Amino acid sequence: MKKEEKQTIFFNNKPYIIGYYSIVGPKEGKGTLGEYFSEVSDDDFFGQKTYEKAERTMLEKALKGAVDNAGVSYDDIKLFLSGDLLNQIISSSYAARTINIPYVGVFGACSTMAESLALGSCLVDGGHFETVACATSSHFSTAERQFRFPLELGNQRPPTAQWTVTGSGADIISSKGKGPRIISATFGKVVDFGISDVNNMGAAMAPAACDTLLTLFKDTKTKPEDYDLILSGDLGKLGSEILIDLMEYHGVKLGLNYKDCGQIIFKRNQNVLMGGSGCGCSATVLNSIIMKKLISGEYKKVIFMATGALLSTLSCQQGDTVPGIAHAIVIEGDNNE
Amino acid sequence: MDEIERNKRYNSYVEAKIAKTHAWPSLFNAFWVGGLICTLGQVFNDLILYIFPNVSTQSAWAYTLIILIFLASFLTGIGVFDKIGAFAGAGTIVPITGFSNSITSPAIEFKNEGIIFGMCAKMFIIAGPVIVSGTVASMIVGLIYLIF
Amino acid sequence: MSDWYVYLIVFGTGGLVCLLGQILVIKTKMTTARILVTFVILGVFLQAIGVYEPISEFCKAGVNVPIIGFGASLAKGAINAVKSSGVLGIFTGGLTATAGGIAASVFFAFIFGIIFKAKTKKL
Numbered sequence: 001m002k003k004e005e006k007q008t009i010f011f012n013n014k015p016y017i018i019g020y021y022s023i024v025g026p027k028e029g030k031g032t033l034g035e036y037f038s039e040v041s042d043d044d045f046f047g048q049k050t051y052e053k054a055e056r057t058m059l060e061k062a063l064k065g066a067v068d069n070a071g072v073s074y075d076d077i078k079l080f081l082s083g084d085l086l087n088q089i090i091s092s093s094y095a096a097r098t099i100n101i102p103y104v105g106v107f108g109a110c111s112t113m114a115e116s117l118a119l120g121s122c123l124v125d126g127g128h129f130e131t132v133a134c135a136t137s138s139h140f141s142t143a144e145r146q147f148r149f150p151l152e153l154g155n156q157r158p159p160t161a162q163w164t165v166t167g168s169g170a171d172i173i174s175s176k177g178k179g180p181r182i183i184s185a186t187f188g189k190v191v192d193f194g195i196s197d198v199n200n201m202g203a204a205m206a207p208a209a210c211d212t213l214l215t216l217f218k219d220t221k222t223k224p225e226d227y228d229l230i231l232s233g234d235l236g237k238l239g240s241e242i243l244i245d246l247m248e249y250h251g252v253k254l255g256l257n258y259k260d261c262g263q264i265i266f267k268r269n270q271n272v273l274m275g276g277s278g279c280g281c282s283a284t285v286l287n288s289i290i291m292k293k294l295i296s297g298e299y300k301k302v303i304f305m306a307t308g309a310l311l312s313t314l315s316c317q318q319g320d321t322v323p324g325i326a327h328a329i330v331i332e333g334d335n336n337e
Numbered sequence: 338m339d340e341i342e343r344n345k346r347y348n349s350y351v352e353a354k355i356a357k358t359h360a361w362p363s364l365f366n367a368f369w370v371g372g373l374i375c376t377l378g379q380v381f382n383d384l385i386l387y388i389f390p391n392v393s394t395q396s397a398w399a400y401t402l403i404i405l406i407f408l409a410s411f412l413t414g415i416g417v418f419d420k421i422g423a424f425a426g427a428g429t430i431v432p433i434t435g436f437s438n439s440i441t442s443p444a445i446e447f448k449n450e451g452i453i454f455g456m457c458a459k460m461f462i463i464a465g466p467v468i469v470s471g472t473v474a475s476m477i478v479g480l481i482y483l484i485f
Numbered sequence: 486m487s488d489w490y491v492y493l494i495v496f497g498t499g500g501l502v503c504l505l506g507q508i509l510v511i512k513t514k515m516t517t518a519r520i521l522v523t524f525v526i527l528g529v530f531l532q533a534i535g536v537y538e539p540i541s542e543f544c545k546a547g548v549n550v551p552i553i554g555f556g557a558s559l560a561k562g563a564i565n566a567v568k569s570s571g572v573l574g575i576f577t578g579g580l581t582a583t584a585g586g587i588a589a590s591v592f593f594a595f596i597f598g599i600i601f602k603a604k605t606k607k608l
Contacts, residue, residue, distance in 0.1 A: 027605075145603075153438060154423065155423070159356070193347040194348055203351040238354065367503045372499045375496065376496045403589040405550065406593060411597060427506030431552060433550055435552065439518070444598030467525050474560070475529055479560075479563030479567045479574060479575035
């Protein structure tokens, strides 16, 4: 397919995901996907003194894991694309400090995994770099103190709240090698439907997800049935129900092949209300069960669409509504060659 | 479609979509935990007056509150209070224990940013408004009382 | 010690105050700080119009332990200080009356803040 002036970019050379790695905290390890993660830590401090340092360490470990998994060395990685939720994306930048690789910080809130993979694919497909690394991370305790309340405060979480996933995922994309291939990327628009409740991220992000997904189907001339799996990032239970409604309103019916990372990562009895959220949510789900099934050939074609809520504590205190964004990539399974 | 109209429709759609959780269990929990904390306060108060008969009523209440504040602060420190709070909601927030918790929890949380700018400065991020509003309101009452 | 029915009254009225707080939490999605502010101002108001004393006489810890009592002490302190020392009382009264509670909260928070470390919610 030729490049067209659409929101979707089609990759002629279809970059390979040659290595992947996911690392999670103890709570996620006890969740539904516990056995699929590359590494489960039973200490959410990851041997560090503060949670911020812990998140950084987690990201470094994920990158190291992905590099090893790809069977390459740090010298082969020509660019590191990463982002996270903390102010000034410190987890990513500080992790990049230790590896001596050119670094580009990206921010797309919880959509960062899809954003960095899409950007990385563009760079590799365009022939500018042979191999790049894409990563992201989030930590429950750092997000909680930055966006909400102190951990020990005795408050109740509103019923629409979600639980930030402690985890990090990394991928190595290359123009040569073996593995699942990224065939297209759809960059989303910022969509705001006027939700002002910061404890209802799912509802704030669902319209953006709907917009991107509709664009993707239109640009690629495909239908939901053409995919083995349509995976949204962290809409949660409420958000994904809203997405299904919105898509139906626009005449597209999402079937049983639609899943949401936030909904599948935790078990029902883990007290996470609407489900998981955070950059790490979509990153760890993608880099565990989804990658494994893409490699084994169980999935042939998957849409990975991570969603993000682009707010800050300042904007919500000033009464602004919560804008959402969603980026999507289409990944093709291993055995299509 | 008009954007404001669209947002309004979307908001009311979302509002309707949010599953109505049953409020009764949380109301019941708030009631009995809150009641229990108050009863505990009464017991402390009576004990103080029983052991030290010379203490004035007002001082006995002050001691009672200080004991409750100590307990809440300690439970916050060992990481138990947030669990009780998640269960009882306003049952632990409304009694003086909630005030104590709202000062101790940021003190622990922001210790990593240093004693001065972390712990001491952030100690009042939740309780600050309480002290400010209470002080201002009481001064207004004093002023009115002075005039009339 | 008080008679047994006093404890029953304390339990019932204290519980009711907290129930009221919980209704506010559910209906208005108020956060901790807003709940506390609302109840403190309520206490100041009740004291100012002179109904707090009789309520407190009946409910005892049922209203003294909730943060309403804190607000009531602030107002009572201000009123008493105005009586004894005039204009200066407006400034000194409220905080003098509640100094014990505030100082205790700050002191214990400082001590336990130094000793303990924040733990991830395990719920």
